[in-house]
Amino acid sequence: MSLFWIVVRQLAEIEAMAASKKVIPREVWERKLNNVKIRKEDMNKLVMNFLVTEGFVEAAEKFCKESGTEPDIDLATITDRMAVKKAVQSGNVEDAIEKVNDLNPEILDTNPQLFFHLQQQRLIELIRNGKVEEALEFAQEELAPRGEENQSFLEELERTVALLAFEDISNCPVGELLDISQRLKTASEVNAAILTSQSHEKDPKLPSLLKMLIWAQNQLAEKASFPRINDITTAALEDPV
């Protein structure tokens, strides 16, 4: 082999070494993880935050008793909030509106978008139940004035009223408004508004932490090979392939 080729080969090897990632073996990784300290109370608070935000009121009460973790909100308000959410999810929008107003009359008075979406949901329910005349009257009396105040409301109103024009809803281009997911969307909007009015975060902390975990793993994977968690439900460390 000529000297030239030897040099070329050596260069190629150096380059390969540079490109290969650092490998962190499982025992080293586990040792590193063991050195990170997490306080038990912090874990409990995270769990409580999840239960409270998601509205698992009975579980929160039990958890409070068993772990001694105080919720950061009056648990009674969770029951009220869940009742509102449930009412929207089952199509009783008028009932939901009354419940929100009992909880705090400011919420719908100061949040025109949410108020419009609730009224829109009411209209959708009327159409779903085939009450065409009532739906038209409701759209005219209740929703049209909101449309005059706001261009984007008007567009949404037009889309909703278009539901009436189709005999066969399955063929209707705006049919998704009748979908159950529309109710869930409205319900979660109300839920978030109530939480905000109670000065509470509208999302639980746990999902953000898990998102952060996945993102951090991806970042690290570009530089190193390490045992990572792929299934967050088991949190099992999987060796790199």
Add this chain to the structure above:
Amino acid sequence: MPASRPSSDQILHRLSSSEYEIKLKAIREVKNQIIGNRTKKLSYIKLGVVPAVADALAEANADSDNGANLIVQSTAVIGSFACGVDEGVRAVLDAGAFPHLIRLLSVADEKVVDAAARSLRMIYQSKLAPKFEFNKEENMDFLLSLLRSENENLTGLGAGIVIHSCETRDEQNILCHAGSLEKLVGGLDGSMSQRDASLESIATILKNNPGAVSKFVELQNGRALRSVIELTRDRFSRTRLLACLCLICIKNSSSCFLQDIAIKTKLIYILLELLDDSGQVGEEASFAFSSLVAGKEDLQKLAFEANAIDKFYNHLQNPELNSKRLEGIFLALGDLCSKLECCRSRFMSLQVLNLLINALTHDEANVRTAACICLKTVSRSIKNLSAGYFMNERIVIPLVRLLSDLCTSVQVAALGAISNIVVDFTPNKSTIIQCGGIKELVHLTKSMDSSLRLNAVWSLRNMIFLADKMCKEAIFMELTASSVATLICDPEPSVQEQALALVRNFVDGCMDCVEFAFAENGIILDAVGRQLKKSPRIEIIIQGMYAVSNIASGNEFHKEAIMQMIFPQAESGPQSFLSQYLQSNDSRLRTSAAWIIVNLTAPASPGAFGRIAKLRNFGLVAQIKRMASDPCMDVKLRARVALGQIISFGDS
């Protein structure tokens, strides 16, 4: 389905029912109908529902369960009527509900207290709410008890009262001395709504009040200030904005606070970022930005380096911007371009001017005003003026149209812009003449509104600056000598000053132009002379003196007329105004007086010798001699020129 339009038949009847269940149901029905629904609020108000609910509130007994229920529901109804609808606030106040709500704040039932505090807070969000008198001791005790409370609704109400009613410096000081800042600072660690309420009321107390600001920055060894700075990084955009507003109040009160460049830069970046908020916060961010950079060159520079102009431009390109946003952005751009040429040239190179021209014809008066104010500062540029960017039909025609706008603030702003763009350093001002601009301007010099008169005269003054004789003649014909004389004696001193400056520019330049002062039997010259003899204001006198000096540069006849004005009586008499102003403490005034002597003694004119003799008799030559060593360079130079001319006729 509930009746969608309220009908008078039932509801009023049921609201006044003696049966608890019927009454409660009726009140709840009204509540659920009106919350969030402006149209319903208005129609129920018309129907007379508000007094009926207020009666229900007044009659209910807070000590019984039923009574408490009625109170909570009717209070919610009253709060909702007052929310966002001025007619509602008025109806609630007229119905006498206000004192009942105040009374309910001190009952035992917490639900009732919460409901009453909420409704009062709604009322205090309106300008129509009654003014809270801070100077009454019992009122301050009440307010402090609110701010001290553990109940968030009560502290929120306290903050709302401060935000609504604290307007004057005296009121700020009362609040400050009573320790309200300390109480409000406590809320900075609280919930989102507490933080926001605290920040806004702190800003209200600090605004334009250096004393209150000094107290605040020293509070808790600066911890309060650090908390506010920390809140500029809050997750909620509204909180970030309010924290910025607080810091702007501190910064604007005295240049010695928040000097750190890092903080200034941070404020600029945060406010620019808040512009992206699609709601009210985004609207208000540009107004906050304006107050941050207005009049401050260092901050304008930092904002320029942060690409603020590009950022505002990007926002302006959104065709769906509402009028409040447009107004805020043009005002911000206006402040940004008020001092630095680099900002103006970036503005021009991005062609923001095209968007500004569209805004000149916007439906909303505030947008038109803001566009004019922005045009005024952008055209404060010799480079842009000389390039002729503004003196064209696309700009001049809509601007002249705005001179007859129905809204005075638009007219004033348009005059401001015209004042600048007519200084285009070219003698030809035909564009503005052709589109009827002069007629409009002259018309406005006769307005009842003094700010319109002032700015109209100012525009004309600038327009004839270095203008050719044709242009001056066109304006003079329209304006007439007697009107100029009237303006010189206007009741408003600022108008007098501009009118004299106008005369100064009229008679500047060629010999023919001096004749303007002699039209209609010298009515203008008489008016100038009267002001010089009696006005106590230096700015006015300086303009008048230069007008006289310009006339004195004319022919023999003109010079003699000025001599007549200076020495009206025979050889002796009271000291002339010229002699008095030659000895003024103000060097600008001494300069203008020396100029008059220079022009009267110009050796080329045949009567110079006689005039020198007269000046000598009145002791003015001796005065000029003393001024040859004046501490002010300008005065010294003019005095020496005059002296040289006098000596050339022989110093006897």
